[in-house]
Amino acid sequence: xxxxxxxxxxxxxxxxxxxxxxxxxxxxxxxxxxxxxxxxxxxxxxxxxxxxxxxxxxxxxxxxxxxxxxxxxxxxxxxxxxxxxxxxxxxxxxxxxxxxxxxxxxxxxxxx
Amino acid sequence: xxxxxxxxxxxxxxxxxxxxxxxxxxxxxxxxxxxxxxxxxxxxxxxxxxxxxxxxxxxxxxxxxxxxxxxxxxxxxxxxxxxxxxxxxxxxxxxxxxxxxxxxxxxxxxxxxx
Numbered sequence: 001x002x003x004x005x006x007x008x009x010x011x012x013x014x015x016x017x018x019x020x021x022x023x024x025x026x027x028x029x030x031x032x033x034x035x036x037x038x039x040x041x042x043x044x045x046x047x048x049x050x051x052x053x054x055x056x057x058x059x060x061x062x063x064x065x066x067x068x069x070x071x072x073x074x075x076x077x078x079x080x081x082x083x084x085x086x087x088x089x090x091x092x093x094x095x096x097x098x099x100x101x102x103x104x105x106x107x108x109x110x111x112x
Numbered sequence: 113x114x115x116x117x118x119x120x121x122x123x124x125x126x127x128x129x130x131x132x133x134x135x136x137x138x139x140x141x142x143x144x145x146x147x148x149x150x151x152x153x154x155x156x157x158x159x160x161x162x163x164x165x166x167x168x169x170x171x172x173x174x175x176x177x178x179x180x181x182x183x184x185x186x187x188x189x190x191x192x193x194x195x196x197x198x199x200x201x202x203x204x205x206x207x208x209x210x211x212x213x214x215x216x217x218x219x220x221x222x223x224x225x226x
Binding site: 104 | 116147152154156157162171204206211213215216217218219
């Protein structure tokens with residue numbers, strides 16, 4: 001069966017450190033992968049999109065990698081700040097038609 | 113620019129009642145989507161509309177119907193609500209049709225079916 005796995009345990013990290021989140025998938029061959037941020041009681045907010053032929057994408061303090069051989073994406077927040085505390089969602093776009101399949105999300109707590 | 117708006121914010125229904133969740137976007141986007149989010153599960157696509165005049169089923173369409181009223185509005189209807197439809201419902205939109213693109217989400221509707 002198709003699965004998108006994100007760590008169910010919250011990641012507690014000290015302010016200033018780099019947070020790294022993992023998104024693993026099985027029985028999918030996504031053309032694109034997106035990352036979203038979700039705060040409690042709110043809708044997700046888009047962060048980054050990476051294509052299958054891209055190895056890495058950056059936006060300010062965020063970095064995403066996409067390894068189609070390992071079927072894995074890593075999401076990094078460098079120099080983390082308490083304002084980065086949120087749940088981060090991985091989403092796969094199988095066929096490029098923007099019908100996304102989401103992981104359950106991984107909570108990040110940045111400790112001052 | 114309000115982005116994506118959803119009404120109502122909260123709703124409590126009894127089993128068997130019907131209701132329509134409303135969604136509107138003011139960004140002139142072509143595509144619109146309805147998702148549900150349940151505790152311990154990822155967002156799941158219910159229905160989507162790639163462009164005005166078209167709708168298609170997503171991963172979990174049973175028990176729901178949709179209407180793409182015009183380019184701005186995309187409604188989700190529960191004809192006979194069931195407790196299993198208790199969830200948070202999110203509407204989203206994207207500018208491009210038929211290709212991967214940023215999705216902009218609304219604030220959600222929290223629905224409880226008793």
